[in-house]
Amino acid sequence: MKSSVKNPWIGTFPKIGIRPTIDGRRKGVRESLEGQVMAMAKTAAKFLSANLRYPNGRQVQCVIADTCIGGVAEAAACAEKFAREGVGVSLTVTPCWCYGSETMDMDPLMPKAVWGFNGTERPGAVYLAAVLAGHNQKGLPAFGIYGRDVQDAGDANIPADVQEKLLRFAKAGLAVATMRGKSYLSVGGVSMGIAGSIVDQPFFEDYLGIRVECVDMTELVRRIEEKIFDPAEFRRALAWTNAKCKEGKDCNPEKQRRSAEAKQKEWETVVKMTMIVRDLMVGNQRLGKLGFGEEALGHNAILGGFQGQRHWTDHFPNGDFLEAILNSSFDWNGIRQPMIVATENDSLNGACMLFGYLLTNTAQVFADVRTFWSADAVQRVTGHKLADEAAGGLIHLINSGAATLDGTGEQMIDGKPAMKPFWQITDAEAEACLAATSWPSAIYEYFRGGGFSSCYLSRGGMPMTMSRISLVKGLGPVLQLAEGWSVEIPAKVHAALNERTNQTWPTTWFVPRLTGSGPFSDVYSVMNNWSANHGAISYGHVGADMMALASLLRIPVAMHNVAEEQVFRPSAWGLFGAQDPQGADYRACANFGPLYA
Numbered sequence: 001m002k003s004s005v006k007n008p009w010i011g012t013f014p015k016i017g018i019r020p021t022i023d024g025r026r027k028g029v030r031e032s033l034e035g036q037v038m039a040m041a042k043t044a045a046k047f048l049s050a051n052l053r054y055p056n057g058r059q060v061q062c063v064i065a066d067t068c069i070g071g072v073a074e075a076a077a078c079a080e081k082f083a084r085e086g087v088g089v090s091l092t093v094t095p096c097w098c099y100g101s102e103t104m105d106m107d108p109l110m111p112k113a114v115w116g117f118n119g120t121e122r123p124g125a126v127y128l129a130a131v132l133a134g135h136n137q138k139g140l141p142a143f144g145i146y147g148r149d150v151q152d153a154g155d156a157n158i159p160a161d162v163q164e165k166l167l168r169f170a171k172a173g174l175a176v177a178t179m180r181g182k183s184y185l186s187v188g189g190v191s192m193g194i195a196g197s198i199v200d201q202p203f204f205e206d207y208l209g210i211r212v213e214c215v216d217m218t219e220l221v222r223r224i225e226e227k228i229f230d231p232a233e234f235r236r237a238l239a240w241t242n243a244k245c246k247e248g249k250d251c252n253p254e255k256q257r258r259s260a261e262a263k264q265k266e267w268e269t270v271v272k273m274t275m276i277v278r279d280l281m282v283g284n285q286r287l288g289k290l291g292f293g294e295e296a297l298g299h300n301a302i303l304g305g306f307q308g309q310r311h312w313t314d315h316f317p318n319g320d321f322l323e324a325i326l327n328s329s330f331d332w333n334g335i336r337q338p339m340i341v342a343t344e345n346d347s348l349n350g351a352c353m354l355f356g357y358l359l360t361n362t363a364q365v366f367a368d369v370r371t372f373w374s375a376d377a378v379q380r381v382t383g384h385k386l387a388d389e390a391a392g393g394l395i396h397l398i399n400s401g402a403a404t405l406d407g408t409g410e411q412m413i414d415g416k417p418a419m420k421p422f423w424q425i426t427d428a429e430a431e432a433c434l435a436a437t438s439w440p441s442a443i444y445e446y447f448r449g450g451g452f453s454s455c456y457l458s459r460g461g462m463p464m465t466m467s468r469i470s471l472v473k474g475l476g477p478v479l480q481l482a483e484g485w486s487v488e489i490p491a492k493v494h495a496a497l498n499e500r501t502n503q504t505w506p507t508t509w510f511v512p513r514l515t516g517s518g519p520f521s522d523v524y525s526v527m528n529n530w531s532a533n534h535g536a537i538s539y540g541h542v543g544a545d546m547m548a549l550a551s552l553l554r555i556p557v558a559m560h561n562v563a564e565e566q567v568f569r570p571s572a573w574g575l576f577g578a579q580d581p582q583g584a585d586y587r588a589c590a591n592f593g594p595l596y597a
Helices: 029-051 073-084 124-137 160-180 199-206 218-225 230-243 262-284 285-289 293-297 318-327 347-360 375-382 427-435 489-499 523-529 543-553 571-576 579-594
Strands: 015-020 060-065 085-093 112-118 142-146 183-187 211-215 301-306 342-345 365-373 392-397 411-413 415-417 463-472 475-487 507-512 536-538 557-559
Touching: 015 029, 015 073, 029 060, 029 085, 029 160, 060 073, 060 293, 073 085, 073 571, 085 124, 085 160, 112 124, 112 160, 124 142, 124 571, 142 160, 160 199, 160 347, 160 543, 183 262, 183 347, 199 211, 199 347, 199 475, 218 262, 230 262, 230 536, 262 301, 285 293, 301 347, 342 347, 347 463, 347 536, 347 543, 365 523, 375 489, 392 523, 411 427, 463 507, 475 543, 507 523, 507 579, 543 579, 571 579
Parallel strands: 015 060, 015 085, 085 112, 112 142, 183 211, 183 301, 301 342, 475 557
Antiparallel strands: 365 392, 365 536, 392 507, 411 415, 463 475, 463 536, 475 507
């Protein structure tokens, strides 16, 4: 069953505002264009609403200006309507000449694009060039959308190349607008000295428009001991967990293994932890009815992180269950939106998980970028020679059991393993993900307090994009991404390699797409150039979408393997060095600075 599709965060989802601009000369010129211009706006709105969904599964809403915009008065009236209607993304469309600086969108925080119709009857392309020059001159970067082929004036079709750019911009713009005003919930502090869990509040505030909320992990102890959770839901959740989450192999030495009674107590604790972290993030109206009005409100968190190691896990059960279940698209309440929670409070990896989620509406895999296995090393250890996609070696993505269960690959698109938006997942697929996952007891050398780690092997053949933000002193945030695929290797080979590390954790064998140069010259170079110990893995090849989003946030991209023709950034980027795209990206981001600073 599907759970409620209400917005889990305070406020409404941002709408896309369509601005039809027009030549303001009346007594003939404007009148001849009114119908065509407004029709173009309606076509764009219909296309975007039909092809985009909010994270809760609802169709994206578009708002069109009440009149065509021929000058500053109508531009101001449009801006007032957009503010009233909750517009967060601005798309200007026109097939004709208009007065650039008089008709342009001047909101400095609004992601912007201009679609200039490629037709010969009227100079829409001339306006596009003029208004983009105005945007650049005023420091208000905008994406320029111009079709490759000339269309007839009455052609209402949107060419495929224009469709691609409209969707790429709109996804990135909606991600920016959706993040704005939400929270990152840091549950605990720095985990084991991991740099990404040194939560940098200026980064979240200046670049993402997200505030940081901090809660000590003792808040979980308080809520457990004082029973600040819904007891009826807990009973239902525990029954579901006992029925659906099969306990895996206990890999601890026999003398260290715990009794069934002790393990059941741990199950009860981890289920309560899951409910409590969810309630901390987005609140729970049921708590208010139980007399906990403050706790019922939550922190309006679109993203969270749980420190866990070691101050929690040396004494209490680990956070693997809470992280894996919250990051998944289903639980005891049915199929629902995943919640983005970063293991070890790695907020920078969490930010990438959030980017991937908002661009795809699918659950995200959190993983260590653990080991590069060359073909020679695999053959030496197992006697097996890697072939096909894996011939150049593998990257072992594995973490302490916290990856989304969607990552099993047990959901299907066109008969192939996939990860889908929750509203497309069937009950049978959710059950298959659960059946493909076991929950071994935590290795007590790592986790003295016990707990359980999810354990599965991702199916091969899924297109994936791995990403990571790192902070560099004097530079700021930079993004890395690598598109590739999950791959399958023979079961005996997987077992031999997996047993050399922690076999109780989930594994994804990943192979990036190689370009033959730089950090993508071979698989080893991708691993060797990765900037941190963690990576966020999204379903699909969404690198170009991430790069568009990064440009809106003024985060340069340090390495990527996206085809040049797919890269789409605001027009100003080309003016910082069209023949040096990567250097231009760095210079443009530095010049315009963080979006909210």
